Amino acid sequence: DIQMTQSPASLSASLGETVTIECLASEDIYSNLAWYQQKPGKSPQLLIYDASSLQDGVPSRFSGSESGTQYSLEINSLQSEDAATYFCQQHHDYPYTFGAGTKLELK
Amino acid sequence: EVQLVESGGGLVQPGRSLKLSCAASGFTFSNYGMHWIRQAPTKGLEWVASISPSGGSTYYRDSVKGRFTISRDNAKSTLYLQMDSLRSEDTATYYCATSITMMVLTPFAYWGQGTLVTVSS
Numbered sequence: 001d002i003q004m005t006q007s008p009a010s011l012s013a014s015l016g017e018t019v020t021i022e023c024l025a026s027e028d029i030y031s032n033l034a035w036y037q038q039k040p041g042k043s044p045q046l047l048i049y050d051a052s053s054l055q056d057g058v059p060s061r062f063s064g065s066e067s068g069t070q071y072s073l074e075i076n077s078l079q080s081e082d083a084a085t086y087f088c089q090q091h092h093d094y095p096y097t098f099g100a101g102t103k104l105e106l107k
Numbered sequence: 108e109v110q111l112v113e114s115g116g117g118l119v120q121p122g123r124s125l126k127l128s129c130a131a132s133g134f135t136f137s138n139y140g141m142h143w144i145r146q147a148p149t150k151g152l153e154w155v156a157s158i159s160p161s162g163g164s165t166y167y168r169d170s171v172k173g174r175f176t177i178s179r180d181n182a183k184s185t186l187y188l189q190m191d192s193l194r195s196e197d198t199a200t201y202y203c204a205t206s207i208t209m210m211v212l213t214p215f216a217y218w219g220q221g222t223l224v225t226v227s228s
Contacts, residue, residue: 034214036152043202043218044152055207055216087152091214095168096154 002026002090006099014107018076021102023088025069032092033071035064038101039084048073049091080106109133109217111203116222119193129186129203129219137161137181140211143188145199146221155201156188159211166211171197193226200224 003026013019023033031051036044046055048064051071061076075082083106088099115127127143143155156177157166165177176189186203200223204215 036215043221044215045218046207046214046216049207049214089152089214091212094157094166094212096157098152098154100151 001095002029002093002097004088004090004097004099006088006102008102009100010103010105012105012107013078015078015080017078018074019078019104021073021075021086021088021104023071023073023099025071025090028069029090029092031066032090033064033066034089034091035062035073036087036089037082037084038087044087047086075104078106082106109205111205111217111219113201113203113219113222116201116224118225118227120228121194121226123193124189124191125193125224127188127190127201127203127222127224129188131184131186131203131205134205136179136184138209140206140209140213141177141179141186142204142206142215143177143186144202144204144215144218145197145224146202147196147199150199153199157211158186160209164211190224193224195226198224198226 005024033051035048038044051066052064085101085103110132112130142157158177174192178187200221202221204218206213207216
C-alpha cells in the first residue's frame with residue numbers, strides 16, 4: 001500500500017495568515033493527490049484533486065502544489081471558516097490511502 | 108444538487124450482518140463510480156470499497172475482502188454495502204461518495220452525511 005505521511009498533525013494560525021500542510025507519498029503517485037476539508041460533525045469536502053486542480057466552488061485562497069513525492073496544500077488569507085481538519089489522499093492506486101490529518105485551529 | 112443519503116447503520120453484535128444503503132439524487136447515478144469510506148470515532152479516513160458505474164467491477168480493502176460486498180441498483184439510484192461477519196474494528200461512520208468523473212479510480216467529489224455502525228456485544 002502507498003503510505004501518505006501528513007504534517008503537521010496540528011497547527012494554530014491567525015486570521016489573514018497563510019498556512020501550508022504537507023503530504024509525503026511513499027512512492028510516485030504521479031500527481032494523483034487530493035485534499036479534503038472536514039469540519040466537526042460533518043462529512044469531508046473535496047478541495048483539490050490532481051495535486052493542484054481546484055474543485056468547483058472552492059475559494060481560490062486554497063491551492064495545491066507538488067515537488068517530487070511531496071505535496072502541499074496552501075491556504076492564504078485564513079478565514080474563520082477554515083478551522084477544520086484537512087486530509088490528503090492518493091488516488092493513484094488501490095487501496096486509496098489517506099494522510100492522518102491536520103487539525104487547523106484559528107487563534 | 109447532488110444528494111447522497113446513507114441509511115442502515117446501528118448497533119450490531121460481533122459476527123452478525125448489516126446492510127447499508129445510499130440513496131443518490133441530483134446526478135446521473137449510472138454514469139459514476141461509487142465508493143464507501145469509513146471513519147472510526149475520532150480517527151482518520153479509511154477507504155472500504157468501490158464499484159464501477161455498471162457494477163461489473165468492484166474493489167475492496169484487504170481487511171473487508173470476503174466479508175463485505177458492494178453493489179448498486181442503477182434503476183433505483185442506490186448504492187449498497189452488505190457487511191457480514193462484523194468485527195469490533197468495523198465500528199465507524201460509513202460514508203458513501205461519488206467519483207469525480209465516470210472513472211472509478213478518482214477522488215471523491217461528493218459525500219453523504221454518513222451512517223454510524225457500532226459493532227459491540
